Amino acid sequence: MRKYYMFFKVRFASGLQYRMASITALTTQLIWGIMECFAFKAIAEAMGTGLPMEYSSIVTYIWLKEAFLALFSTWTGDKDIFSLIQNGGVSYELCRPVSVYSMWFARIVGGRGSEALLRCIPVLICAFLLPGTLRMSLPVSIEAFVLFLVTLVLAVGVAVALCMFVNMLCFFTISPQGWRMVLLGSADFFMGNVIPLPFFPERFRKVVEWLPFPYMQNVPFRVYSGDLPVADLGPVMAKQVLWLVILVAAGLCTWKFVEKKIVVQGG
Amino acid sequence: MITMEHVCKSYKVAKRKAGLSEVCKSFFRREHEVIHALKDVSFSIKEGEMVGYIGPNGAGKSSTIKILSGILTPDSGTCTVDGRIPWKNRTEHVKQIGVVFGQRSQLWWDIPVIDSFELLKEIYSVSKENYNRKLEELTELLQLSEILKTPTRQLSLGQRMRCEVAASLLHEPRILFLDEPTIGLDAVSKLAVRDFIKKMNREHKTTVILTTHDMQDIEAIAERVILIGKGQILLDGTLQDLRNAAIGETADAPENAGNITIGAGVSDEESLGAQSGINLDHVMAALYKKLDIM
Numbered sequence: 001m002r003k004y005y006m007f008f009k010v011r012f013a014s015g016l017q018y019r020m021a022s023i024t025a026l027t028t029q030l031i032w033g034i035m036e037c038f039a040f041k042a043i044a045e046a047m048g049t050g051l052p053m054e055y056s057s058i059v060t061y062i063w064l065k066e067a068f069l070a071l072f073s074t075w076t077g078d079k080d081i082f083s084l085i086q087n088g089g090v091s092y093e094l095c096r097p098v099s100v101y102s103m104w105f106a107r108i109v110g111g112r113g114s115e116a117l118l119r120c121i122p123v124l125i126c127a128f129l130l131p132g133t134l135r136m137s138l139p140v141s142i143e144a145f146v147l148f149l150v151t152l153v154l155a156v157g158v159a160v161a162l163c164m165f166v167n168m169l170c171f172f173t174i175s176p177q178g179w180r181m182v183l184l185g186s187a188d189f190f191m192g193n194v195i196p197l198p199f200f201p202e203r204f205r206k207v208v209e210w211l212p213f214p215y216m217q218n219v220p221f222r223v224y225s226g227d228l229p230v231a232d233l234g235p236v237m238a239k240q241v242l243w244l245v246i247l248v249a250a251g252l253c254t255w256k257f258v259e260k261k262i263v264v265q266g267g
Numbered sequence: 268m269i270t271m272e273h274v275c276k277s278y279k280v281a282k283r284k285a286g287l288s289e290v291c292k293s294f295f296r297r298e299h300e301v302i303h304a305l306k307d308v309s310f311s312i313k314e315g316e317m318v319g320y321i322g323p324n325g326a327g328k329s330s331t332i333k334i335l336s337g338i339l340t341p342d343s344g345t346c347t348v349d350g351r352i353p354w355k356n357r358t359e360h361v362k363q364i365g366v367v368f369g370q371r372s373q374l375w376w377d378i379p380v381i382d383s384f385e386l387l388k389e390i391y392s393v394s395k396e397n398y399n400r401k402l403e404e405l406t407e408l409l410q411l412s413e414i415l416k417t418p419t420r421q422l423s424l425g426q427r428m429r430c431e432v433a434a435s436l437l438h439e440p441r442i443l444f445l446d447e448p449t450i451g452l453d454a455v456s457k458l459a460v461r462d463f464i465k466k467m468n469r470e471h472k473t474t475v476i477l478t479t480h481d482m483q484d485i486e487a488i489a490e491r492v493i494l495i496g497k498g499q500i501l502l503d504g505t506l507q508d509l510r511n512a513a514i515g516e517t518a519d520a521p522e523n524a525g526n527i528t529i530g531a532g533v534s535d536e537e538s539l540g541a542q543s544g545i546n547l548d549h550v551m552a553a554l555y556k557k558l559d560i561m
Contacts (some may be wrong), residue, residue: 006389010375010382017377017418080376092373094338096390097362259357260340 004102008110015114022118029123033066037134052198056137057225061196063127063136064221068152070115072159072191072217081108082180085170090262101255104167108160140226147230152220154240159216161247162187168254171262191216198227212243268474269312269335269442274344276305276330304330305341306498314441315472317464319489319506321479323555327498328478332446335476336366348442362391365440369447372427373434374419380430381415384437391438398437405433408463409456424451432460436467443467445477449484461487482547496560510547513554 040058044051053061065072081104084090093100127136139145162183169179188194190213197205197218208214219236222228228236280300283293304327312318322328333339334346337353337360346353353360374383388398406412409429414422422430428451435443443464449457465488467473477488485492485506492509494502502512555561 003389003392006386010378010386013382014375014377087371089371089373091333091336091338091368092366092371094357095336095361095364095366097358098390099358260354262338262340 003098004106007103007106008113011107011110012114015111016118022115025119026122029066029069029119030126033062033123033127034130034134036062041133053196053222053227054225055133057222057227058196059134060136060225061221061227063123064224065193065217067120067123067127068116068217070119071112071152071156072193073188080111081167082170085167094259094262100259101164101252105160105164108163109156112156112160137225139224141230143230144223144226147233148220148224151223151233151237151240154237154244155216155218155220157244158212158240158247159187159191161244161251162212162216164251165247165254168251168258171254171258187213187216190214192218196222198222212247215240215243268314268316269348269476271311271331271335271346272309272344274305274308274331274334274341274346275303276327276334276339276341277301277303303498305334308344308495308498308500310493310500310503312474312476314474315468317468317475317477317488317490319477319479319485319492320495321482321485321492321551322495323561326495326560328495329446331495332366332444332476332478336364336444337361362438363440364442364444365435365438366444367432367435367446367448369428369431369445369450372419372431374427374430376420377418379416379418380411380422383419383430384415384434387434387437393438397439401437401439402433405436405463408466409433409459425453425456428452429456429460432463439471440473441471442474443476445475445479447479448477449479449481457481457484464488482551486547494554496555496558501558501560509554510550513550513557 037059040055040062044055044058084093093103096103124136130136139148166179166183169183173179190208190211191197192214197208197214200208215236219228219240223230223233278301280302281293281297282300283289283298308327308331320328320331330339334341335348335353337357340354348360349363351360373387374380375386384402387393393401406415409432411429411433414426414430417426419427419430428448432448445464449460452460461484464475464477468475475488477484479485489506492502492504492506493500494509502509
């Protein structure tokens, strides 16, 4: 376990190495967040009473999304593992007396964690200081906050396990681009990164609920604002755990297969 | 310690000619060529031996190293290292070995070298005392004290290579696979790395397998040389055997033969210094040509 903790730590340190990148990222996120808040304000005014989420919940959802962007964003980060696969650096990884799967899992969690930690504090501070309806609200209850943290951890687990599965698929194609675009791009949409899931049509949502995507950021962010009532959380958390298990198992099985077939190209 | 018996490995390589029409054609119909990287390779190495594994480009050197280090599964044949099959008991196997792939990096790009070392310490569960002792030894011998705190990306190739070598030795492996470990090293570092490898071998009976194109490395380190060409073992003996083979083979090449006679005078190898290395390159070139393994 200590080994994997070290991977987390080193990746964490690695992520904190660039200060300027974090500052610029912060600015982007603030501006983006404010823009989204305005966009949803327009939607809210147009829809009137039929809004599927309360406006304050949407604002909170947006700020949480921006604060923890690095934890769930599928289109950034984790590039080091793709490049390891692509340029053959994986040969060294295979020479380590540890499970490659766990090693990379820890590494991704470390990478995402370090970035999220760097960004979330300033983003959250700003979000709590913003005027009027743009301001982020406190969690609805202590219970909700605790469950927010629990589901957040589970959600990160699901997201990373999905990412690992995609990583493993990259062993079968020479370029990782395709898998990334398809799987991670759809993940972005279906997990409610573009529009929160309650805005989707009822039938569509029913289908999406069978996929792993809604069990990522969708759950913790809505628990926080009370949009997803604490009382209804049991089955949702069970599904989070279920997907975590399924995705980890899928990733591990693929890895076992890959491990035997792997050919590291080049001298 | 290490035995390889009848190991074969082939790769499928996509090939096409240059030109746009060829690109389009290959889009619909790929031509593949099967490259036999290793054809029935057998050898055995005893504990504490230092073996130079040489051959021209594309001979199968790296494939052999990859199989021995458990990265690659051969198509057929058996291979045991220290009683284990590398690709079957990978985790157990790699605890005992150290690998340097001269062309790849095991150090984390963005963080100081010492952080990568600390991580390796944990990965291999090296105790604090052993780690500190080893680190001190390596720092001194490979002159790392100045560069340990620098992020890897800001190191020169030679500096990085010294760190790579150190990184592979932190856990005191019993077997060391070196795949072109002296790429980009300056004279001082090369000598330091060579001395260090010899010292490891003397003090810890570390088994060393070295592939390189730098014949001076071979001369300095290898007691035994295995020559591979086109996936087959062609010669297994001492450096002197190699020279003799080349002399025998190069009788009709007078300009090389002259050099070989000088090179063959091993007694005054010391005084010849760098020159004998150049001669050895000639010996090798002649041998490769004569054996038709280019």
